[in-house]
Amino acid sequence: MALANRYQKILLHTLIIAGVVIMLYPILWMLSSSLKPSELIFTDNSLWPKKVTMDHYIKGWAGISKTTFTTYYLNSITLVAIAIIGNVVSCSLAAYAFARLEFKAKKLMFGLMLMTMMIPLHVLVIPQYIMFNKLDWMNTILPIVVPKFFATEGFFVFLTVQFIRSLPRELDQAATVDGCGPFRIYTKVILPLIVPAIVTTTIFTFIWTWNDFFSQLLYLTGQEKLTVTLALRIFLDAMGESALGSLFAMSFLSIVPVFLMFMFFQRFIVEGIATSGIK
Amino acid sequence: MLHKAQAILYLKGVRMMRRVLTRRRGEGLIPYLFLAPWLIGVLAFSAIPIFTSLYLSFTNYNFIGTPNWIGLRNYLTMFTDDPQYLQSLKVTFMYVFVAVPLELAFALGLALLLNRGIGGLGTYRSLYYIPSLIGGSVAIAILWRQVFGAEGIVNQTLGVFGFDMPSWIGTPGYAVWALILLKVWQFGSPMIIFLAGLKQIPSDFYEASSLDGAGRWKQFAHITLPMLTPILLFNAIMQMISSFQAFTPAYIISEGTGGPVNSTLFYTLYLYQNGFGNFQMGYASSMAWVLFIIIGVFTWLAFKASDRWVHYDN
Secondary structure, three states: OOOOOHHHHHHHHHHHHHHHHHHHHHHHHHHHHHOOOHHHOOOOOOOOOOOOOOHHHHHHHOOEOOEOHHHHHHHHHHHHHHHHHHHHHHHHHHHHHHHHOOOOOHHHHHHHHHHHHHOOHHHHHHHHHHHHHHOOOOOOOHHHHHHHHHOOOHHHHHHHHHHHHOOOOHHHHHHHHOOOOHHHHHHHHHHHHOHHHHHHHHHHHHHHHHHOOHHHHHHOOOHHHOOHHHHHHHHHHHHHHHHHHHHHHHHHHHHHHHHHHHHHHHHHHHHHHHHHOOO | OHHHHHHHHHHHHHHHHHHHHOOOOOOOOHHHHHHHHHHHHHHHHHHHHHHHHHHHOOEEOOOOOOOEEOOOHHHHHHHHOOHHHHHHHHHHHHHHHHHHHHHHHHHHHHHHHHOOOOOOHHHHHHHHHHHHHHOOOHHHHHHHHHHOOOOOHHHHHHHHOOOOOOOOOOOOOOHHHHHHHHHHOOOHHHHHHHHHHHHHOOHHHHHHHHHOOOOHHHHHHHHHHHHHHHHHHHHHHHHHHHHHOOOHHHHHHOOOOOOOOOOOOOHHHHHHHHHHHOOOHHHHHHHHHHHHHHHHHHHHHHHHHHHHHOOOOO
């Protein structure tokens, strides 16, 4: 549907840009407020601060009762890094078996995997909580990261299976002729070719684990174990609106890593959503 | 007699093991080595928990003692003796069935605007996607408390037009709208899926219909919309499933209480309060199962009704 004339085109662009501004205004307002002296946050309405201060960032970073945001960021980064390794390794192994190997009950198991994707977390979380408590894993990251090493996020298995299926089988056959077994085919042929699927898995694991609140709220309780999201919530409860500038400063900082991931890996994210329909 | 039976069973077992180990079709045990992590995961983190949770839902269990079998009592209490539970159902249904249609309407509208062959599609698409990227985070929920606060930017803007509004977050009847708008704000991800769908519609359909003299509105009603219905169904189901389970925004915005006056008491928030606040784990398990059933029923209904309005192109 090409547009009739230039005038219409300009109108359309204006409309779309106006939409973008309205949508992103709250985020810009948060950034701008975090840079304003406290007394100006609700009085100075312009997005461009009359006076810029880094105070909120310095005060905010100092955190609550002696633990600084350095600790919280290190905790979040560790959690995310281990989760990524777990998902990439376990999901690609399972995906290779589903996409390329022959075994009994393959269809049944594949169906089972799709079914596990549909079970709401809340149905599983209570027994899991009881189990992790029995294992004495409370207040550690184990309840969050260990399941990732067992391909529990079926979505990534599914995504990788689809990707492997699109690769020509002749590659595996050639490797078999050269005397490669399934393990060498997996490491030498398949893994190098599924890098885009691995990148997609990495990005989404990063974003989801970074933003995740529910499981971190359940399992991480000690002050020194808190992640960035949990620290923000404690910050809100402890300071309320009295330290709004710092609260905004730390909130804004916490979404920066996600923004950066998005900027650098946009293509993978947009394709990931468009082809598989995830969030 | 017994020995003979045991011997037969033993031999059968050996034969089965041998068959598993040396199966012709396929690669014997090797596939199971690749699958081992997943298999263990399914068993430990899905299969066993799901049956345990079903069992717990028929018990009274406070996390410290042993579960006490009470039959259907949890389920009966929910619907006959727990006004807060009914309130959480009401709030959640309102949230899902207002926010999702609105979100999808925006997603479709913007996708249609962006799909009209204008430049800068990639940039616009990314900018509109940003809210979906971070909308579920604690940071944005914290921001939302201020945006919809007494002096927040929403009320300041409405003030310019002469509306004097109370704090949305602090007023029952308003608070849930702040949450609904937070969901609608994240229309970027269904929009991307609509855009992908729009690209699949062959352009000769439009060319042929313009030759027949169809106007833009007719083209939309007879080509675009019918061709998009499978995607609309998909988006509707995915968004519905995820919003039934929404937790973080309600938790942060009401500081864990579901207030004011339970007006943002989302289902999962009440489940969390029961299961992990009061450690009523039996009751919380039965709540989880009812949620599972509700999601299942609505997904089934959506598929069932789809025969009537979803156009599959064979």
